[in-house]
Amino acid sequence: MELLATTIRGLESIAIEEIEDLRGEKACFEHEGMVRLSGREEDVFKLNYLSKTLHRVLILLSSFKVRSLEDVYRRCKEIDFSCYLNSSQKFAVRAKRTGAHGFTSMDLESEIGQAIVDSFQEEGSRIEVDLENPDVYIRSELRGEEVWVAIDTTGGESLHKRGYRSYEHPAPLKPTIAHCLVRLSEWEEDETLLDPMCGSGTICIEAWHWKNEVPNWFRDDYAFWRLPFLDREKFRDLKEKYDSRARSRSLPVRGCDVSEKHVRGAKRNITSAGADIQISTSNATEVSLDANKIVTNPPYGIRIGSKRKVKNLYEDFASNLADYQWDRAVILTGRPDYMPKEGLEERIDFHYGNLPSSILIF
Ligand SMILES: C[S@@+](CC[C@H](N)C(=O)[O-])C[C@H]1O[C@@H](n2cnc3c(N)ncnc32)[C@H](O)[C@@H]1O
Incomplete structure (x- = not known):
């Protein structure tokens, strides 16, 4: 087919x-x-x-x-x-x-x-x-x-609606994009991955699910179960097979956010996602960025935060980044011009909804 x-x-x-x-x-x-x-x-x-x-x-x-x-x-x-x-x-x-x-x-x-x-x-x-x-x-x-x-075969709700979000951040990242960012970071499970502006924890959760082979089992509806021409018995066997592969190993994934409210929200989401990830309240411009992979999605300055404040945040975050020896940093932003050009290896421009966005890979 x-x-x-x-x-x-x-x-x-x-x-x-x-x-x-x-x-x-x-x-x-x-x-x-x-x-x-x-x-x-x-x-x-x-x-x-x-x-x-x-x-x-x-x-x-x-x-x-x-x-x-x-x-x-x-x-x-x-x-x-x-x-x-x-x-x-x-x-x-x-x-x-x-x-x-x-x-x-x-x-x-x-x-x-x-x-x-x-x-x-x-x-x-x-x-x-x-x-x-x-x-x-x-x-x-x-x-x-x-x-x-x-x-x-999917149904009314797109697969990016994972079904594990119990806390809604005001500017949440689509889990499908979060997963792409983690892939672009080339993260391996024995390496440390840090999201220093983790909001509701989407990047950390997607990373943890990926390497623990957690299927999309938090959704309760898939249209394929209702399609009479598909072999549902075979699908039930496959479900059993993939469900049994899922693990809950502890992995070196961490997140932090300056907002206590979002940190509490991220912890709630992590619990509903069945994950085990350390999240703390810290400022990305000062916190230790000692990790192999930094994957993050700073504020765009459109939905939250004013332009000047956001520009300062990017500058201070970039100078904190420069103090550490990470292997790869992947940053999704609507403000690519606010990040320095030094060390930029790749830039992928795309539209996130109506917002022009860039993934910067350092
Ligand atoms: C676009 S949101 C991230 C959304 C997140 N990826 C999610 O899916 O929920 C940006 C986050 O950066 C956080 N933030 C802003 N300034 C920060 C700072 N100086 N240090 C740490 N986090 C900060 C905000 O609180 C917000 O949660």
């Missing part, structure tokens, strides 16, 4: 690397925020349950060129949806569109939805749409004239 997987726009190569680690075969870049792979049924489970960089895993049903909504309807009618959905299930279509078209994304959704309803009706059965709480999501994207239609 052909699988499409969505990930962070601009960080697709890290998702490709992770997919290769998980299944021994490479995926390829499809377009911004999406990779593609030829997979087996078990890859649907593996990628949803083990991947830390992906947002959704989709099974491609069809891709084609269209010029009008009529083309969309006609081509979707050619897909045998009864192979993928039961008529007792409720479905919703979610579609995106980029380019100039004489119709909206909602028009696209309702055209695909109508094609599905009509296909079932022609076979003598009835299938219902439920836009709020469907059993199955059909996803589609139109880019220029190219459209793909896929069935979502």
